[in-house]
Amino acid sequence: MAKDVHPPRGMRDFLPVEKLKRDIVLNTIRVTYMAHGFQEIETPALEDLERLTSGQGGDNEKLAFRVMKRGEELERAITGHTEVNTDALADLGLRYDLTVPLTRYYATNRAKLPKVFKAIQTGPVWRAERPQKGRYRQFVQCDIDIIGDSSNLAEIDILVSSLEALESIHLSDAIIRVNHRLLLANLLDGLGIPEEGKPAAMIIIDKLDKIFAEGVVKELGEKFGAKVAETATGWLASLKSDLETPQELKEIFAAVESRFGKGRLRFDPTLVRGMGYYTGTIFEIEHPESGSSIGGGGRYDGMIGRWLGDDVPAVGISIGFERAVDLVPETLVSKPPMRLVLVLDDATSETIALALARQKDLFEHGYGVRLEQRPKKLNLLLESLAEQGFTHFATVGVNSNSFESLDIKPIA
Amino acid sequence: MAKDVHPPRGMRDFLPVEKLKRDIVLNTIRVTYMAHGFQEIETPALEDLERLTSGQGGDNEKLAFRVMKRGEELERAITGHTEVNTDALADLGLRYDLTVPLTRYYATNRAKLPKVFKAIQTGPVWRAERPQKGRYRQFVQCDIDIIGDSSNLAEIDILVSSLEALESIHLSDAIIRVNHRLLLANLLDGLGIPEEGKPAAMIIIDKLDKIFAEGVVKELGEKFGAKVAETATGWLASLKSDLETPQELKEIFAAVESRFGKGRLRFDPTLVRGMGYYTGTIFEIEHPESGSSIGGGGRYDGMIGRWLGDDVPAVGISIGFERAVDLVPETLVSKPPMRLVLVLDDATSETIALALARQKDLFEHGYGVRLEQRPKKLNLLLESLAEQGFTHFATVGVNSNSFESLDIKPIA
Numbered sequence: 001m002a003k004d005v006h007p008p009r010g011m012r013d014f015l016p017v018e019k020l021k022r023d024i025v026l027n028t029i030r031v032t033y034m035a036h037g038f039q040e041i042e043t044p045a046l047e048d049l050e051r052l053t054s055g056q057g058g059d060n061e062k063l064a065f066r067v068m069k070r071g072e073e074l075e076r077a078i079t080g081h082t083e084v085n086t087d088a089l090a091d092l093g094l095r096y097d098l099t100v101p102l103t104r105y106y107a108t109n110r111a112k113l114p115k116v117f118k119a120i121q122t123g124p125v126w127r128a129e130r131p132q133k134g135r136y137r138q139f140v141q142c143d144i145d146i147i148g149d150s151s152n153l154a155e156i157d158i159l160v161s162s163l164e165a166l167e168s169i170h171l172s173d174a175i176i177r178v179n180h181r182l183l184l185a186n187l188l189d190g191l192g193i194p195e196e197g198k199p200a201a202m203i204i205i206d207k208l209d210k211i212f213a214e215g216v217v218k219e220l221g222e223k224f225g226a227k228v229a230e231t232a233t234g235w236l237a238s239l240k241s242d243l244e245t246p247q248e249l250k251e252i253f254a255a256v257e258s259r260f261g262k263g264r265l266r267f268d269p270t271l272v273r274g275m276g277y278y279t280g281t282i283f284e285i286e287h288p289e290s291g292s293s294i295g296g297g298g299r300y301d302g303m304i305g306r307w308l309g310d311d312v313p314a315v316g317i318s319i320g321f322e323r324a325v326d327l328v329p330e331t332l333v334s335k336p337p338m339r340l341v342l343v344l345d346d347a348t349s350e351t352i353a354l355a356l357a358r359q360k361d362l363f364e365h366g367y368g369v370r371l372e373q374r375p376k377k378l379n380l381l382l383e384s385l386a387e388q389g390f391t392h393f394a395t396v397g398v399n400s401n402s403f404e405s406l407d408i409k410p411i412a
Numbered sequence: 413m414a415k416d417v418h419p420p421r422g423m424r425d426f427l428p429v430e431k432l433k434r435d436i437v438l439n440t441i442r443v444t445y446m447a448h449g450f451q452e453i454e455t456p457a458l459e460d461l462e463r464l465t466s467g468q469g470g471d472n473e474k475l476a477f478r479v480m481k482r483g484e485e486l487e488r489a490i491t492g493h494t495e496v497n498t499d500a501l502a503d504l505g506l507r508y509d510l511t512v513p514l515t516r517y518y519a520t521n522r523a524k525l526p527k528v529f530k531a532i533q534t535g536p537v538w539r540a541e542r543p544q545k546g547r548y549r550q551f552v553q554c555d556i557d558i559i560g561d562s563s564n565l566a567e568i569d570i571l572v573s574s575l576e577a578l579e580s581i582h583l584s585d586a587i588i589r590v591n592h593r594l595l596l597a598n599l600l601d602g603l604g605i606p607e608e609g610k611p612a613a614m615i616i617i618d619k620l621d622k623i624f625a626e627g628v629v630k631e632l633g634e635k636f637g638a639k640v641a642e643t644a645t646g647w648l649a650s651l652k653s654d655l656e657t658p659q660e661l662k663e664i665f666a667a668v669e670s671r672f673g674k675g676r677l678r679f680d681p682t683l684v685r686g687m688g689y690y691t692g693t694i695f696e697i698e699h700p701e702s703g704s705s706i707g708g709g710g711r712y713d714g715m716i717g718r719w720l721g722d723d724v725p726a727v728g729i730s731i732g733f734e735r736a737v738d739l740v741p742e743t744l745v746s747k748p749p750m751r752l753v754l755v756l757d758d759a760t761s762e763t764i765a766l767a768l769a770r771q772k773d774l775f776e777h778g779y780g781v782r783l784e785q786r787p788k789k790l791n792l793l794l795e796s797l798a799e800q801g802f803t804h805f806a807t808v809g810v811n812s813n814s815f816e817s818l819d820i821k822p823i824a
Binding site: 011013068105107149157251344 | 424
């Protein structure tokens with residue numbers, strides 16, 4: 001009977017010690033963002049499938065888990081059809097990111113929100129991907145967005161708050177690479193890439209850290225000819241010298257440097273970011289101990305307007321929570337409150353009443369208190385609870401009629 | 413374009429002020445339970461559909477949102493079938509409660525958990541019910557369970573911790589009604605209900621608060637004859653006098669009263685609880701300001717064993733978060749940290765750098781600080797942000813080169 005009792009493929013249970021760390025890390029990020037004036041919102045896990053597959057989600061749209069229609073609607077979608085159209089069987093989908101729900105939320109609730117809306121949204125998202133090491137089918141994202149501010153102040157606020165949030169979880173070594181879609185467009189023009197070839201060229205350039213300069217030159221040459229390859233060689237060589245921050249990013253860099261000193265932002269003219277919806281600045285967060293990026297974002301001025309028939313500027317960044325939490329040192333979670341195991345010598349009503357009274361006393365002295373009946377082997381119980389983070393113990397018996405009567409000992 | 417931009421039917425967006433209250437209330441409950449030695453766990457939102465429909469979920473099983481298979485598996489379920497079996501199209505489902513996932517979690521992770529496992533689980537659940545006032549298709553549950561303790565101490569721990577949790581969110585007027593399935597079985601025997609009629613009789617008795625004594629007598633008479641109706645009349649009359657706590661519940665009541673005084677538990681021989689899996693004590697939480705119960709639970713010793721081929725005692729209680737949060741007075745959330753709007757007089761690099769420096773100073777003085785550009789009408793901005801909980805403001809210009817230069821004012 002106990003065979004195959006597991007969570008669904010690619011999804012995880014969290015043991016208490018893991019869960020505690022995740023909560024502390026997520027909470028620390030949220031509190032830091034809130035201190036910067038961001039406000040937390042929540043949207044449902046499900047959205048209308050039509051909205052999830054309207055083109056805003058890029059490649060992720062194909063990864064949406066689809067929820068079947070119910071009752072009569074399901075009947076109607078099936079009966080009388082010789083061939084089943086699976087698209088007609090589902091009406092809802094699990095969100096695959098927090099950005100599509102945010103834009104929908106803004107369109108729904110705009111009238112009740114401040115003119116410049118600074119949002120935090122954290123929560124699980126779901127993707128029907130092939131599970132592999134470090135890639136899950138349910139995972140947590142942690143987004144902030146500023147909607148309604150077209151000025152650089154929005155970027156500065158997003159970047160300063162995020163660097164602060166990363167510091168708050170002891171990831172002070174994280175840096176953010178920054179580029180601008182306009183610079184990328186100019187670059188592609190300069191390389192002589194025709195308009196229709198630009199998406200393909202961006203994909204090639206994006207692989208620079210994997211296939212290196214030679215690989216990029218080779219692939220560009222194969223796709224766009226020797227002339228482009230030659231220009232690209234020169235451009236790639238120029239990257240090796242120190243790059244001047246371009247005009248488009250100067251103000252942002254100056255402001256962030258005024259707060260954090262140099263080095264926390266890095267201009268990277270090869271940064272592409274996959275999503276098609278970015279219209280201005282783009283960001284990617286990296287950390288020396290992580291092989292891949294631990295977050296990213298950018299400006300997406302066109303996206304929200306689509307549902308409002310109105311132009312609404314927006315910029316956001318997402319911390320990849322699963323990658324970040326793995327990098328967070330245990331020291332962040334190593335200062336829990338004192339947690340004490342109160343062992344009842346026997347199970348009489350008198351002892352139970354005394355245990356509850358002493359539990360109350362201990363609360364007032366700042367302890368968390370877990371009640372346990374005395375087992376045959378007390379040591380085994382205490383060892384097992386020490387693994388769960390309990391640090392102290394005391395026993396309660398017929399004579400435990402005051403706080404002073406307790407003999408509180410650390411668990412050895 | 414802005415037409416019909418809403419969350420899915422029966423599901424909700426939360427505005428920042430609502431979200432903040434929900435977070436504070438949920439967090440307060442969690443912290444209180446943790447102080448009592450309960451440990452938080454997390455399970456995925458999805459479980460295998462087979463598990464969700466194996467009979468443990470009662471009537472809720474029919475309400476599971478079903479997730480369609482994907483790729484080849486979906487193809488295989490469709491092609492070559494003249495009639496579509498919709499059951500074969502789905503393999504996963506959204507959890508409709510936290511109890512079925514908990515029992516699955518325990519079976520999966522038992523070896524890594526303390527022998528007596530005291531779990532907290534909070535999170536959204538989903539039910540494809542017809543939405544109506546106060547009933548949602550996604551809502552939050554807040555459960556604690558003790559697995560592996562067959563003694564009354566488990567009940568006492570669950571009830572004391574829950575009364576404490578309810579007090580922590582200022583619901584000190586909540587009481588918990590208590591009954592025992594054994595007493596209920598004895599009662600039905602006493603009324604002369606045949607074995608096969610007991611479930612129907614329990615459903616009738618459960619309606620006492622809606623159809624009153626006359627209604628119960630009438631329905632029992634229609635179903636089981638005049639003799640049963642007559643006996644029931646006598647029994648119902650006896651309920652009007654003060655009831656003695658039966659032997660089965662004496663120890664539990666004595667312990668809880670030793671901690672909270674009399675009156676927070678109430679023996680209710682008519683309490684039934686719908687779920688079939690309860691085997692001992694049953695609880696229901698009520699509050700004078702709520703027409704319906706705000707939570708409930710009981711002992712369910714048989715359920716976990718089903719997946720382990722092993723007998724595992726268990727008892728739990730669930731606070732209905734959505735009902736509880738509506739009862740929580742605003743005073744619980746009325747002490748936020750000071751939150752300040754820092755208005756930039758202009759958008760020059762110098763002013764932005766000064767604003768960031770002053771933001772940092774203000775953090776050190778305990779403020780949350782939101783940056784805003786000076787709009788044409790400062791009053792309108794401040795009014796709108798006051799609604800969002802911001803309490804103070806200050807302006808930053810070219811001369812704001814120290815914390816002392818800031819003129820911090822409350823928002824009138």
